[in-house]
Amino acid sequence: MPKRGKGDRYHHGDLRTALVDTAIELIDERGVRQFSMAEASRRLGVAVSAPYAHFASRDDLLAAVAVRGYEVFHAESQAEMARAKAPVDRLAAMTRAYIRFAGTHRPLFEVLFDSGLDKQRYPELKAAEQPISDAFADCVEALTDSEASADDLAEAVEATAHGHALFLLDGKYGQGADAIELAAERAAGGTRALVDGRHRLGG
Amino acid sequence: MPKRGKGDRYHHGDLRTALVDTAIELIDERGVRQFSMAEASRRLGVAVSAPYAHFASRDDLLAAVAVRGYEVFHAESQAEMARAKAPVDRLAAMTRAYIRFAGTHRPLFEVLFDSGLDKQRYPELKAAEQPISDAFADCVEALTDSEASADDLAEAVEATAHGHALFLLDGKYGQGADAIELAAERAAGGTRALVDGRHRLGG
């Protein structure tokens, strides 16, 4: 185990990984907006300049965190979807996974959706997002006739999931595991309702 | 008209109002997170200490902006709703107003939903929000049987509206007035679909 703790230094050669881990820790405690390279350095007991040997900027570090976020969400949503067969159930499962991801990996969710990171500047981010978009598109297309109505449904479901996720993080469902499950059920219910009423979406 | 411009000072005695206006300007340009008292002072040509004669802290100033936000949204949503009679249409109108508010008063929307302001600490904020909550609750209750199902529908509609608003501000519908109207129609359609499928919400 690498040394940690007050006064210790961090000389084991995996500062890069440690920085990503510590960033997630700090974001969990204070939010992305307050995250700083300097504080990460202090927590790890290294000089404020040390991180710059591994990441050219704060945004570069956040991008690395974001990639991990996409990977985690993809894995978890795939697992959740595997248990459902009908397209509407798979879509509801993905919604549920979205909420659970937001609730259980709040710092990752924040980096993905509230960090102000310019995702266009980081090709690895777009690459990490792609398989998720594909899986989502598959679900939606199985439920709609035309491409236009697929887009409508996709956006409606995304918006509902995202809205519920934000409300969850804002404390509107309370705190803890119960809040997460409540939000997940509400969002899944919203998805089912949208699928049910999807012919009203366009007009 | 008060003097403005490079090198001018701001000695006309309505610095308080000017600060609120300038805050909105700056938030429009850089986002709430980047807003600072210091920059507002610079823009107005006053000393960095001058604002503190009117607002005890940055948060106090943001709270004043937030109150204006609630007032504007309430006025606009009432106007939008006045043109509809059927409850479902009134609810869709409110959703549309929400999106248009986000799109046309982005800085106010940001202060309300992305400033990190602790609304509990400012009673005037809760007071300004109340009439909006009431109007919304009226719409929803006209569409549901039980109190429980009213809550479900209310949260689903709120989440959808909020999600679409954030996507709009994130550029997912493009830029400009067309993007706003597209998002508003999508959100209104989502609301109608949710009303239509509302019996699927609970289970």
Place this chain on the structure above:
DNA sequence: GTCTATATCCCGATAGAC
């Protein structure tokens, strides 16, 4: 790869003069 040290900039907030 990590260090020390530093340059440069930002911020919120306060004290005391006018």
Place this chain on the structure above:
DNA sequence: GTCTATCGGGATATAGAC
């Protein structure tokens, strides 16, 4: 109510030694 001046803190990022 506004000023000047300042305290005390924060940040990103770089230079050069080890």
